[in-house]
Amino acid sequence: MHGTAGAPPEVALRSLDTLWFQVGGTLCNLACTHCFISCSPTNHTHEMMRLEQVRRYLREAVELGVKEFYFTGGEPFLNPDMEAILAATLAVGPASVLTNGLLLDAARCARLAAMAEASPYSLDLRVSLDGYDAASNDAVRGAGTFERVLAGLRNLAAAGLNPVVTVTEVCAEAAVDSGKQRFFALLAGLGLTRPRLKVLPVFKIGAEAKRAGGYESWQRLRDGELQPAALDVPAVPGASAAPGAPAPETAWDHLQCSSCRMVTDQGVWVCPILVNEPEARMGETLADALGPYPLRHAACWTCHVYGVSCRT
Ligand code: SF4
Ligand code: SF4
Numbered sequence: 001m002h003g004t005a006g007a008p009p010e011v012a013l014r015s016l017d018t019l020w021f022q023v024g025g026t027l028c029n030l031a032c033t034h035c036f037i038s039c040s041p042t043n044h045t046h047e048m049m050r051l052e053q054v055r056r057y058l059r060e061a062v063e064l065g066v067k068e069f070y071f072t073g074g075e076p077f078l079n080p081d082m083e084a085i086l087a088a089t090l091a092v093g094p095a096s097v098l099t100n101g102l103l104l105d106a107a108r109c110a111r112l113a114a115m116a117e118a119s120p121y122s123l124d125l126r127v128s129l130d131g132y133d134a135a136s137n138d139a140v141r142g143a144g145t146f147e148r149v150l151a152g153l154r155n156l157a158a159a160g161l162n163p164v165v166t167v168t169e170v171c172a173e174a175a176v177d178s179g180k181q182r183f184f185a186l187l188a189g190l191g192l193t194r195p196r197l198k199v200l201p202v203f204k205i206g207a208e209a210k211r212a213g214g215y216e217s218w219q220r221l222r223d224g225e226l227q228p229a230a231l232d233v234p235a236v237p238g239a240s241a242a243p244g245a246p247a248p249e250t251a252w253d254h255l256q257c258s259s260c261r262m263v264t265d266q267g268v269w270v271c272p273i274l275v276n277e278p279e280a281r282m283g284e285t286l287a288d289a290l291g292p293y294p295l296r297h298a299a300c301w302t303c304h305v306y307g308v309s310c311r312t
Helices: 051-064 082-090 106-118 134-141 145-158 177-189 207-212 299-306
Strands: 018-021 068-071 095-099 123-128 164-168 196-200 260-264 267-269 281-283
Touching: 018 051, 051 082, 068 082, 082 095, 082 106, 106 123, 106 145, 123 145, 134 145, 164 177, 177 196
Parallel strands: 018 068, 018 260, 068 095, 095 123, 123 164, 164 196
Antiparallel strands: 260 267, 267 281
């Protein structure tokens, strides 16, 4: 960590372990009310990435020793190159796709399962839900989406794939055991016999800031003001490292920007959260983006306080 008193702390990139791709750009077939990057069918802030562009970054990533690859958007499966991109990725490392589940028909799930079977690396799917019934989910994600997501989850289960289902804390019940049990029961009923659930805090930016309000002025990190060990804020259940995980090695190792970068069609950003912040762009190539980054954005406060990681 570097920095001067009053200035935001800077986080060094300890090692580039995880590379994210904003492969769906900011284009989505939904416009969820809590989307922290305000994705929608008409948001072209970032366009979809093409196979050749992804391949260039994969080559550089392999040279730099990247260990795993994540794909997000927007909705990755809107991208016509997505399956070819996954095939190229699974030749060099494990891949995870964050999807809203609406484009997971039986044929696609069968192709994904075949791809996973053929690769020496793992393929993980993450599917978003915001409630264990249509009323709560559809209020956030749009009318009719609950049933469509369940159909996608059933197709994954039938193909032998076991996705991680992610729920944000907009669904308050997901943070308590009784609520989690209802999710587990729902997923088991879809054929997911080993259901996996990840609960994420919300970032109060983008559409979410309009829905529920943005950050307060005090919710900022300043060098020397906060030390992780001094905080007495419980992590959102399921949002941080698994119980029993090793303690962070340095004060900022719990932040994913100490071990990741995000690639979009417009270059390399510090992390998956700040892709709408022009100042979070670090360069054109991964080599340009290996330096430290100042935690000047309010969203950094959420990462720090909740120990949140977008990784599975
Ligand atoms: S939260 Fe996910 S599914 Fe919803 S609009 Fe944003 S990218 Fe799309
Ligand atoms: S938003 Fe989180 S991951 Fe991104 S730079 Fe800030 S602390 Fe790091």
